[in-house]
Amino acid sequence: VSAHWQREGKRAAAAAEPAPAVRLAPPLGQGVLLAAWVARARALRLPHAVVVEGARGSGKTTVLQWLAAALLCPSELDTEGPCGVCRTCLRVAADLHPDLHVITRAQDEDDHKQEKKSFYVLKVGQIRAAQDRLTRSPVEGRARVLVIADADTMEEEAQNALLKTLEEPGRDTFLLLEAARPEQLLPTVRSRVQRLRVLPLADAVLAEEIRRRIAPPPQRLEAAVALAAGSLGLGLLAGTERVVQLHDLVRAVLATTQGLRPVATARAVLAGADERRHELEQARTFLWLLRAELRAQGYGLAASAAGSYPAPQTEPWTSWLELTLAAERDLDLLIPPEQVLTACLVGFVARGLG
Numbered sequence: 001v002s003a004h005w006q007r008e009g010k011r012a013a014a015a016a017e018p019a020p021a022v023r024l025a026p027p028l029g030q031g032v033l034l035a036a037w038v039a040r041a042r043a044l045r046l047p048h049a050v051v052v053e054g055a056r057g058s059g060k061t062t063v064l065q066w067l068a069a070a071l072l073c074p075s076e077l078d079t080e081g082p083c084g085v086c087r088t089c090l091r092v093a094a095d096l097h098p099d100l101h102v103i104t105r106a107q108d109e110d111d112h113k114q115e116k117k118s119f120y121v122l123k124v125g126q127i128r129a130a131q132d133r134l135t136r137s138p139v140e141g142r143a144r145v146l147v148i149a150d151a152d153t154m155e156e157e158a159q160n161a162l163l164k165t166l167e168e169p170g171r172d173t174f175l176l177l178e179a180a181r182p183e184q185l186l187p188t189v190r191s192r193v194q195r196l197r198v199l200p201l202a203d204a205v206l207a208e209e210i211r212r213r214i215a216p217p218p219q220r221l222e223a224a225v226a227l228a229a230g231s232l233g234l235g236l237l238a239g240t241e242r243v244v245q246l247h248d249l250v251r252a253v254l255a256t257t258q259g260l261r262p263v264a265t266a267r268a269v270l271a272g273a274d275e276r277r278h279e280l281e282q283a284r285t286f287l288w289l290l291r292a293e294l295r296a297q298g299y300g301l302a303a304s305a306a307g308s309y310p311a312p313q314t315e316p317w318t319s320w321l322e323l324t325l326a327a328e329r330d331l332d333l334l335i336p337p338e339q340v341l342t343a344c345l346v347g348f349v350a351r352g353l354g
């Protein structure tokens with residue numbers, strides 16, 4: 001009976017306040033540089049606005065959460081970093097802390113409809129709403145933290161609205177911005193934020209971490225580490241079945257540009273995506289794999305050019321590389337993924353090896 005009661009009690013408590021399932025994870029392989037920023041955050045001496053920069057999947061979110069927890073964690077024993085285990089730290093990890101405000105793009109159709117968020121840009125209304133919340137006192141006293149995920153996707157009006165907070169952030173208020181492409185931020189914004197770069201991980205660290213988390217077969221692990229180029233997020237992605245399929249498509253494209261059917265291939269890339277954001281993810285992943293493969297082959301040609309034979313075929317590879325970069329920019333400009341991929345592949349055929 002008492003065991004049953006305990007179970008029920010736990011269940012009731014869980015219903016009242018869901019126990020955060022996510023743990024706060026320290027960032028990997030960032031060394032003394034990040035440690036210095038974190039120590040400043042513990043002492044509430046962090047600059048009032050910091051932009052965390054790094055490639056896709058490089059661990060920017062982990063760094064942001066660690067900094068946010070360092071600002072908010074009340075533990076007096078841990079001066080070098082957040083304690084990682086207290087209620088505050090766990091709520092930061094689960095994005096449930098009342099003094100932590102996070103602005104994101106729409107994550108699913110519900111966000112899209114009910115909150116009127118966009119899948120592509122951060123809107124001015126989101127910035128204004130967050131500024132409103134920042135005018136209230138911290139609920140638990142230590143600090144107020146505003147995290148802007150994908151801050152480089154803020155529409156111009158949103159960036160202009162944010163300037164007010166960047167100029168007068170208020171006492172113990174900290175803005176943590178995340179950006180893969182900080183050059184998309186307006187100069188007026190950039191000049192008011194301090195930059196923190198996430199360092200790429202060494203291949204050995206990357207291999208160990210991918211093995212620990214998803215244990216792929218050895219040859220897939222090796223391929224994942226090569227594709228990841230120092231980014232754990234990309235390495236974990238590269239180990240998934242869907243990416244292996246997309247990678248096969250990339251190899252097929254490069255093997256048969258003469259017989260390539262652009263529309264059919266674009267559709268194959270997007271197959272199985274039931275939402276626009278999934279289409280976008282798959283298109284981005286395909287272009288990333290294509291670029292990685294072109295780079296690898298381009299390097300191969302450069303290596304053979306170093307021998308006694310010239311490499312007359314270097315040109316198509318570089319112009320294909322340009323096509324994939326242009327396609328990635330087109331996706332950012334909200335052009336539909338199928339159209340972007342088709343145009344890119346048509347370009348491949350037009351500039352093929354003939």
Ligand SMILES: [Zn+2]
Pocket residue numbers: 073074075082083084085086087088089
């Ligand atoms: Zn803590």
